[in-house]
């Protein structure tokens with residue numbers, strides 16, 4: 001379970017998160033929606049431990065551990081994975097090496113043996129099928145020359161290989177065509193289960209229709225101002241955020 005209490009965070013001395021409260025029980029998928037600039041990416045960066053953000057108040061615990069006391073790699077070893085809104089290119093590092101290193105580092109941290117080359121290859125092939133990626137992708141350098149849609153699908157592929165227990169997906173659906181959107185949803189649905197939780201940050205109801213969340217939260221001005229079931233996403237899609245702003249101000 002992820003528990004965020006009264007979280008305040010700054011970037012460059014400017015307060016962006018102003019008291020976020022959010023609890024995600026293990027096994028549940030929660031969506032976070034909200035206008036541009038409301039703090040969604042800030043929240044995901046703070047959960048995964050981006051060093052540019054300063055937490056000034058509040059707490060984040062994950063399965064009882066104080067996340068704010070942990071380095072980003074320790075959070076990854078604890079099963080947390082973030083899919084970036086803008087995936088980075090890593091020239092010189094192939095997908096295979098990147099994923100094998102990441103996976104075996106976590107296995108080592110959890111006292112497991114590294115996967116053998118053939119076990120790893122088998123795993124890669126199996127997961128590539130789910131995201132409908134050609135096998136040549138694994139020998140290419142991370143995200144280099146990938147199209148926007150391929151980068152996003154690649155984020156989902158990484159999730160499937162690394163099998164996090166908590167995934168934070170920051171606008172993984174933005175800019176995708178219908179087929180890529182379906183593939184992203186398929187990847188999320190493959191992960192669904194009693195040991196997996198996810199935060200899906202999105203502007204669109206469409207992904208949530210295909211990968212149904214347990215709850216939808218609205219982040220506005222650095223706070224969660226409204227929560228509801230999947231129908232809330234539909235309502236936001238139709239009505240926008242003005243009515244929520246009015247509700248929040250009254």
Ligand SMILES: Nc1ncnc2c1ncn2[C@@H]1O[C@H](COP(=O)(O)OP(=O)(O)O)[C@@H](O)[C@H]1O
Nearest residue numbers: 011012014016035036037038039040041042043
């Ligand atoms: N490095 C930075 N320096 C100053 N302000 C920043 C920086 N990064 C983000 N912000 C500001 O923080 C606010 C929240 O940004 P962000 O978390 O990216 O919002 P969202 O993901 O909801 O669109 C925005 O007003 C943005 O301009």
Ligand SMILES: [Mg+2]
Nearest residue numbers: 040041042085
């Ligand atoms: Mg963002």
